Amino acid sequence: MSYIPHTQQDIEKMLQDIGLSSIDELFSQIPPSLKIKELNIPSGLSEKDLKEKIRKLAKKNNPLYNFNSFLGAGIYSHYIPSALKYLSNQPQFLTAYTPYQAEISQGILQALYEYQSYICILTGLEVSNASLYDGASALAEAVLMSLRINKKNRVLLSRSIHPQYREVVKTYLAPHDFIIKEIPFTEEGFLNLEVLEKELEDASCFALQSPNFFGLVEDLGKIRKVIREREVILILVTNLLSLAILKEPSQEGVDIVCGDTQVLGGFPSWAGATCGFLATKKEFLRQIPGRLVGQTCDKEGKRAFCLTLQTREQHIRREKATSNICTNHSLEAIRTAIYLALLGREGFKKVALYSLSLAHYLYECLGRIKKVDFPFSSRFFNEFVWRIDNAKRVLEKLYEKKIIGGLLLEKYYPELKDCILSFTPETKTKEEIDEFINILSSIV
Numbered sequence: 001m002s003y004i005p006h007t008q009q010d011i012e013k014m015l016q017d018i019g020l021s022s023i024d025e026l027f028s029q030i031p032p033s034l035k036i037k038e039l040n041i042p043s044g045l046s047e048k049d050l051k052e053k054i055r056k057l058a059k060k061n062n063p064l065y066n067f068n069s070f071l072g073a074g075i076y077s078h079y080i081p082s083a084l085k086y087l088s089n090q091p092q093f094l095t096a097y098t099p100y101q102a103e104i105s106q107g108i109l110q111a112l113y114e115y116q117s118y119i120c121i122l123t124g125l126e127v128s129n130a131s132l133y134d135g136a137s138a139l140a141e142a143v144l145m146s147l148r149i150n151k152k153n154r155v156l157l158s159r160s161i162h163p164q165y166r167e168v169v170k171t172y173l174a175p176h177d178f179i180i181k182e183i184p185f186t187e188e189g190f191l192n193l194e195v196l197e198k199e200l201e202d203a204s205c206f207a208l209q210s211p212n213f214f215g216l217v218e219d220l221g222k223i224r225k226v227i228r229e230r231e232v233i234l235i236l237v238t239n240l241l242s243l244a245i246l247k248e249p250s251q252e253g254v255d256i257v258c259g260d261t262q263v264l265g266g267f268p269s270w271a272g273a274t275c276g277f278l279a280t281k282k283e284f285l286r287q288i289p290g291r292l293v294g295q296t297c298d299k300e301g302k303r304a305f306c307l308t309l310q311t312r313e314q315h316i317r318r319e320k321a322t323s324n325i326c327t328n329h330s331l332e333a334i335r336t337a338i339y340l341a342l343l344g345r346e347g348f349k350k351v352a353l354y355s356l357s358l359a360h361y362l363y364e365c366l367g368r369i370k371k372v373d374f375p376f377s378s379r380f381f382n383e384f385v386w387r388i389d390n391a392k393r394v395l396e397k398l399y400e401k402k403i404i405g406g407l408l409l410e411k412y413y414p415e416l417k418d419c420i421l422s423f424t425p426e427t428k429t430k431e432e433i434d435e436f437i438n439i440l441s442s443i444v
């Protein structure tokens with residue numbers, strides 16, 4: 001402790017009473033080798049010197065704004081309005097506090113309620129929770145939720161789901177007696193419906209991603225028809241921005257929708273911070289993981305908000321709990337709500353359309369380079385796969401020119417040798433795309 005409320009006279013009297021002359025004598029039984037020694041670290045710096053030292057360290061970084069980047073693959077660099085940064089940094093929001101005391105937490109609770117409402121509007125489903133850790137854990141929680149609902153033990157995962165999401169699901173299910181089967185994709189990059197149909201027997205759920213990891217928009221209507229006759233829960237991992245222009249998942253017969261909100265106002269710094277979302281049908285309400293913010297009335301009849309249906313292991317018996325989600329990503333959820341409120345319906349749609357049109361412009365430009373080809377379909381949202389010989393070397397050469405060309409896929413999909421996944425945000429200009437194409441042409 002830095003402060004102990006004993007005067008020097010108090011200490012001397014206590015030592016005298018036990019027959020000792022000093023505090024060192026009190027601890028003399030402890031071997032010198034175990035006693036705390038002075039730490040071998042430099043002395044403290046002044047505020048000015050500390051700032052200068054941090055500036056020098058920061059110069060070693062390569063921030064994204066120094067590059068012409070086309071890297072996506074789950075973490076996206078969309079424009080973040082200044083108002084979002086200002087509002088989300090208000091001390092009333094910027095807190096690790098969980099709003100258990102509704103009487104003093106109406107601001108945060110209402111903001112989270114608005115977030116839940118936005119997620120329900122985008123997905124067309126009736127219930128959303130108040131956030132999860134990230135998209136990967138949201139998918140894992142959706143799978144566990146399905147297993148609780150129908151008590152089966154087979155899980156089907158599309159192989160075109162983000163590979164790291166699939167790894168997290170496997171980690172969550174590893175201690176349990178569940179079977180995971182991965183459904184392959186076709187030569188065009190879409191889900192293989194024939195294999196899916198053969199594997200549906202006794203399956204608890206089937207999870208897919210659309211737009212998938214390769215950026216392709218799956219035919220959810222066809223997939224729903226394939227599993228309609230079976231009691232299989234359909235889980236969709238999606239990019240929330242794509243829902244500005246695609247059908248609501250509820251219209252496609254999806255039971256649970258999940259993913260990451262980072263795409264809506266989140267920073268791409270060190271792949272975070274992120275926030276998982278999960279929405280589902282009202283009939284599954286009692287199995288939804290995490291926290292729910294509900295709207296009610298206070299004793300005076302005024303509208304109020306509170307946490308409700310708290311089936312977490314901190315509140316009920318562990319074996320009855322739906323999750324162990326604790327204080328998680330409420331700030332990121334609130335940032336998502338602020339982002340959507342700032343853009344509005346039309347602004348949100350424009351961001352999606354700009355991103356889509358620029359990605360297709362890049363696709364057309366790459367197609368004019370003789371050594372570039374495309375392994376998959378052109379039915380993509382705002383990222384796609386292209387192939388070029390010696391892709392790793394090409395990406396390294398581009399990096400030397402301050403261009404991040406995308407993600408090399410063969411690490412995750414060995415069969416996709418020399419394939420690159422590239423993404424185009426709405427902030428990209430045609431001049432930046434042309435620069436990328438010109439430098440790539442000179443390299444190859």
